[in-house]
Amino acid sequence: MSKADTPSQVADFVRAARADKAPFEIVAGGTRRSVGRPLGELPLLDVSGLSGVLKYEPEELIITAAPATPLAEINAVLVQKNQRLGFDPADWSRLLKSNGVATLAGAASSDASGSGKLRHGGARDSLLGFQAVNGLGETFRGGSKVVKNVTGFDLPKLMCGAYGTLSVLTEMTFRVYPKPQHAVILRLADVTPEDGFAALRRIAHSALEPAGLAYLPAGMMTGVGQGAAVIKLEGARQPLEEKIALAHGLLGNVMQRVDEDPFPAIGCGEKFADIPGDVWRVMVAPSDAPRVARQLQAQHWLGDWAGGVIWLAAAPTEAARIRKVAAEAKGQAMLLRASPESRALHGLYAAQPAALAALGRAVKAAFDPLSLFNPGRL
Amino acid sequence: MLLPPTDSKIVARRAQIVAALQKIVPDGVVADRSGLATFDSDALSAYHQMPLVCVLPSNREQVSAILKFAQADGVPIVPRGAGTSLSGGALPREDGILIGMGRMKRIIEIDYENGCVVVEPGVTNLNITKAVEANGFYYAPDPSSQVACTIGGNVAENSGGLHCLKYGLTTNNLLGVTMVLPGGEIVTLGGKSGSQGGLDLLGLVTGSEGLLGVVVEVVVKILRKAPVTRTLMASFDSVPAAGACVAAIIADGVVPAAMEFMDKRAAGAIESYNHPGYPLDAEAILIIDADGVEADVSYEVSRVIDIVAKCGGKTVEATDEKQRARIWSGRKAAFAAMGKLAPDMICMDGTIPRHALPQVLEEMAKLSEQYGLGFCNVFHAGDGNLHPLIIFDTMKPGEFERAEAFGADILRLCVKVGGVLSGEHGIGIEKRDLMTDQFTTEDLAQQGRVKCAFDAQGLFNPGKVFPTLSACIEQGHIHVHGAQLPHPHLPRY
Numbered sequence: 005m006s007k008a009d010t011p012s013q014v015a016d017f018v019r020a021a022r023a024d025k026a027p028f029e030i031v032a033g034g035t036r037r038s039v040g041r042p043l044g045e046l047p048l049l050d051v052s053g054l055s056g057v058l059k060y061e062p063e064e065l066i067i068t069a070a071p072a073t074p075l076a077e078i079n080a081v082l083v084q085k086n087q088r089l090g091f092d093p094a095d096w097s098r099l100l101k102s103n104g105v106a107t108l109a110g111a112a113s114s115d116a117s118g119s120g121k122l123r124h125g126g127a128r129d130s131l132l133g134f135q136a137v138n139g140l141g142e143t144f145r146g147g148s149k150v151v152k153n154v155t156g157f158d159l160p161k162l163m164c165g166a167y168g169t170l171s172v173l174t175e176m177t178f179r180v181y182p183k184p185q186h187a188v189i190l191r192l193a194d195v196t197p198e199d200g201f202a203a204l205r206r207i208a209h210s211a212l213e214p215a216g217l218a219y220l221p222a223g224m225m226t227g228v229g230q231g232a233a234v235i236k237l238e239g240a241r242q243p244l245e246e247k248i249a250l251a252h253g254l255l256g257n258v259m260q261r262v263d264e265d266p267f268p269a270i271g272c273g274e275k276f277a278d279i280p281g282d283v284w285r286v287m288v289a290p291s292d293a294p295r296v297a298r299q300l301q302a303q304h305w306l307g308d309w310a311g312g313v314i315w316l317a318a319a320p321t322e323a324a325r326i327r328k329v330a331a332e333a334k335g336q337a338m339l340l341r342a343s344p345e346s347r348a349l350h351g352l353y354a355a356q357p358a359a360l361a362a363l364g365r366a367v368k369a370a371f372d373p374l375s376l377f378n379p380g381r382l
Numbered sequence: 383m384l385l386p387p388t389d390s391k392i393v394a395r396r397a398q399i400v401a402a403l404q405k406i407v408p409d410g411v412v413a414d415r416s417g418l419a420t421f422d423s424d425a426l427s428a429y430h431q432m433p434l435v436c437v438l439p440s441n442r443e444q445v446s447a448i449l450k451f452a453q454a455d456g457v458p459i460v461p462r463g464a465g466t467s468l469s470g471g472a473l474p475r476e477d478g479i480l481i482g483m484g485r486m487k488r489i490i491e492i493d494y495e496n497g498c499v500v501v502e503p504g505v506t507n508l509n510i511t512k513a514v515e516a517n518g519f520y521y522a523p524d525p526s527s528q529v530a531c532t533i534g535g536n537v538a539e540n541s542g543g544l545h546c547l548k549y550g551l552t553t554n555n556l557l558g559v560t561m562v563l564p565g566g567e568i569v570t571l572g573g574k575s576g577s578q579g580g581l582d583l584l585g586l587v588t589g590s591e592g593l594l595g596v597v598v599e600v601v602v603k604i605l606r607k608a609p610v611t612r613t614l615m616a617s618f619d620s621v622p623a624a625g626a627c628v629a630a631i632i633a634d635g636v637v638p639a640a641m642e643f644m645d646k647r648a649a650g651a652i653e654s655y656n657h658p659g660y661p662l663d664a665e666a667i668l669i670i671d672a673d674g675v676e677a678d679v680s681y682e683v684s685r686v687i688d689i690v691a692k693c694g695g696k697t698v699e700a701t702d703e704k705q706r707a708r709i710w711s712g713r714k715a716a717f718a719a720m721g722k723l724a725p726d727m728i729c730m731d732g733t734i735p736r737h738a739l740p741q742v743l744e745e746m747a748k749l750s751e752q753y754g755l756g757f758c759n760v761f762h763a764g765d766g767n768l769h770p771l772i773i774f775d776t777m778k779p780g781e782f783e784r785a786e787a788f789g790a791d792i793l794r795l796c797v798k799v800g801g802v803l804s805g806e807h808g809i810g811i812e813k814r815d816l817m818t819d820q821f822t823t824e825d826l827a828q829q830g831r832v833k834c835a836f837d838a839q840g841l842f843n844p845g846k847v848f849p850t851l852s853a854c855i856e857q858g859h860i861h862v863h864g865a866q867l868p869h870p871h872l873p874r875y
Binding site for chain 2: 061066170288364
C-alpha cells in the first residue's frame with residue numbers, strides 16, 4: 005500500500021502509475037470499499053493523510069476541507085457555528101460492517117445522502133468546488149469557492165457519485181446551511197403504505213420544508229400497527245409549533261409527537277445492518293413507492309424521501325427480479341450491500357442504454373484515459 | 383472579440399445545406415435575409431452575425447436528424463432558445479446552422495403527486511409557473527428575463543435569479559433532461575426518480591452553454607408557494623455598513639428568499655424612473671424578502687430588523703402587497719432606469735465572497751475614474767453575485783472598447799478576491815477570453831476533454847466559453863509544456 009499525504013504526493017503517485025499503466029484503488033477511511041463492482045487485488049493508494057478542515061467561513065456559508073476529513077470532525081466544527089452540511093451525509097459503516105472512518109470525500113463520491121436530502125438536496129447540490137489529480141497526473145480545479153457560479157463546466161456535480169473513478173480528490177469546498185435550533189418527530193401510526201406515502205407526499209409538497217419523511221412497515225418499527233409514516237420538522241421554537249399545527253391541519257390531527265428520531269438510522273441503512281441478505285436502494289418517483297414496494301415483495305423494507313427511495317433486504321437470488329421491478333417503474337435499483345460475487349455479476353446499477361453507457365465511458369476517459377482509478381467500480 | 387474564422391467551403395455549400403434541412407423540417411427553415419435578421423444576435427446586442435441558415439424543429443426526431451446531418455456534413459451548430467442570453471451564448475455563425483427551439487413549447491405533463499412538470503425546451507420560464515400557480519405551486523428560478531426566456535435556455539445557462547440563495551439555480555431545480563447528442567443519439571439523463579444510475583451527466587450538461595448537445599425535454603421540480611412573504615427595505619449611511627449587514631444576516635443563520643443591494647446612484651436612477659419610494663439620502667439600500675410559514679417569516683423579519691439596527695441601518699417594511707410589488711418593481715427596472723442615464727450600458731456579472739464587498743466596491747470606483755466611465759451597482763447580495771452596470775456612449779469613439787475593458791477589469795477583480803467570472807449570465811463570447819484569468823491551463827484542458835467526450839468534431843457552439851482552439855486528440859491527452867497552451871501559433875479568438 006502506498007500513502008499520499010499531500011496533493012503533490014498524489015500527483016507523483018498517479019504519474020508513476022500512469023507510466024506503469026498500473027490501476028489502483030483509492031482508499032481514505034475505507035468504509036465504502038465493498039460498494040460497487042469488486043476491484044480485485046489492486047494496489048492501494050491510501051489518502052487518509054489528506055485530512056482536516058482547511059478553511060471555514062461561516063459567514064460565507066462555506067467550508068473547505070481535505071477529502072479524507074472524517075464526517076464526525078466536519079460535523080463537530082460546523083455545529084459550533086450552528087451550521088451543517090446540506091446533504092446529510094450518510095455513514096454506511098455499520099451497514100457494511102466496516103471498522104473504518106467515514107469521510108467527506110467518501111460520502112460525496114458515493115452520493116450518500118441521508119433523510120435530510122429532502123431539504124437541501126444531495127452532495128451534488130452542496131459541492132461548490134474541488135481540487136483533484138486526473139489520470140494524466142495533472143492537478144486541476146473544478147467549480148469555485150463561492151455559492152453562485154456558472155463559469156465553465158460544472159465539474160463538481162460529476163465528482164459526486166463517481167465513486168472515485170474520475171480523479172483523486174485533494175480538496176473540497178462545500179456550501180453549508182444553518183442548523184435549525186429544534187426538531188420534532190411526528191408519527192402517523194397504523195397506516196397502509198398507500199395512505200402513509202400519500203400523507204408524506206402531502207407534507208413534501210407543502211411549505212413546511214420537512215427534514216425527513218419516511219414510511220416504515222410493521223416489521224421495521226414496533227407498536228405502529230401495519231406501519232407508520234414518520235415526519236421530521238425543524239425550526240426555531242415558535243415557528244416549529246406553527247409547522248406542527250399546519251402538519252396536523254394537512255393530515256387531520258391524527259399524528260403523535262414522539263421522542264425517538266429514527267432518521268439517522270434510516271439514512272445510514274442501520275435498520276438493515278443486522279438483517280441478512282443483499283441490501284438495495286431503489287430510487288423511484290415518490291408516487292410509485294407503494295406499488296413498487298408491493299411488487300418488490302420484501303419482508304424487510306422501508307421508504308425514505310417521501311417514497312423517493314425504498315430500502316430493502318433480499319436474498320441474492322432476487323437480484324434480477326428487483327432490477328426488473330425498478331426498470332419497469334423507470335427507477336434505479338442500487339445494489340448497496342452484497343457478496344463480491346453478486347456485486348461482480350449485477351454491478352452497482354443496471355446497465356445503461358448503449359448511447360448513454362458510451363457517453364459515460366467517454367466522460368470517464370476524458371478524466372482518466374488509462375482507467376487507473378477504481379476501474380470498473382461504477 | 384473574435385470568432386473562429388468562417389469556413390468558406392461551408393458557406394459555398396449553403397444551398398445544399400438549406401435543401402437538406404428543408405427535407406428534415408419542411409415548414410421550419412428560415413433562409414431569406416430578412417427572416418434571418420431576426421436571429422442575428424441575442425441579448426448581448428453589441429454583437430451581430432447572420433446565421434448560415436436557421437432551422438426550427440418541432441420534435442426530437444427532427445432535432446436528431448438535423449444533428450446527424452450536421453455531423454455528417456461537418457457544419458457547426460448554434461442552439462438557441464429565446465435569444466435572451468446576456469453573454470452571447472446564442473450568437474450565430476456565418477458558417478453554422480442556428481437551431482431555434484422555440485416551436486417545441488408543449489407542456490407535456492403536470493405531475494403534482496411528484497412535484498414536477500415535464501416540458502419541451504421552448505416553454506418559457508414564467509409559463510411553467512403560470513401552468514401550476516392556480517394550484518399553489520411555482521417554478522423557483524426566476525431570471526429577470528423569465529417572461530421571454532425558455533427553459534431550454536435556462537438549462538443551457540444554468541440560470542439564476544433573485545431567489546437563488548434560498549432556492550438554488552436551475553441545476554438544483556431539475557430532475558431530468560432528454561437531449562440529442564452531437565451524433566444524433568437521444569439520451570435521457572435522470573427523470574422523476576431523480577436518479578441516473580451512473581455519472582451525474584445531468585449536472586454536467588446543465589450550464590454547458592450549448593456546447594454538448596440540444597435538450598429536447600426537461601423535467602423540473604415545482605414548489606409550493608410560501609403562504610407568507612414579507613419585504614423589508616433597509617437603508618445605510620455607508621456601503622461598507624450595508625456589506626457588513628449582509629454578512630451578519632447570513633452568519634446569524636437567516637436565509638432570506640432574496641437579498642438585493644443597490645448603491646445610491648442606482649437607487650436615484652430607479653427612483654426617478656418609476657418612483658418605488660427608495661430613500662434618496664442613503665448610500666446603500668438592501669431589499670430583503672422573507673418567505674415561509676407565518677411564524678418562520680416573523681422570526682426572520684425580527685432577526686433582520688435587529689441586525690440592520692446593529693449595523694447602523696434603518697428598516698421599513700412594505701405594509702401591503704401593493705407596496706411590496708412597488709419596491710420590487712424598482713429593483714426589476716434597474717436596467718431600464720440606468721438606460722435613462724446614458725445611451726448605452728453593459729451589465730456585468732461576477733460573484734465574490736461577500737466579505738470582499740467593501741474592497742471590491744472601492745476598487746471599482748477607482749477603475750471607474752481610470753476609464754472615465756460611470757457605473758452603478760445592483761447585486762444579489764445574499765449570494766455575492768455582482769451586477770455592475772457600466773454606462774457609456776457608442777457614438778463617442780473608443781467608449782465601447784473602454785467599457786468592455788472596464789468590465790473585464792471588474793471581472794478580473796472578482797477572480798482576484800476569490801470569486802468567479804460569472805454567477806448567472808454564463809461565459810458565452812463575452813467573458814471567454816477571461817477564462818484564463820480564473821482557470822489554469824490544466825483546468826481548461828480538463829474541461830476541453832469533457833467537451834470532446836460529447837463533441838469530438840467541435841461542431842457545437844464553436845468559439846463560445848473556451849478561449850483556445852484545441853483539437854480533440856487521441857485518448858483525450860493534450861500535451862502541455864510549461865505554461866504554454868497547445869498550438870501556441872493558433873490564434874486565440
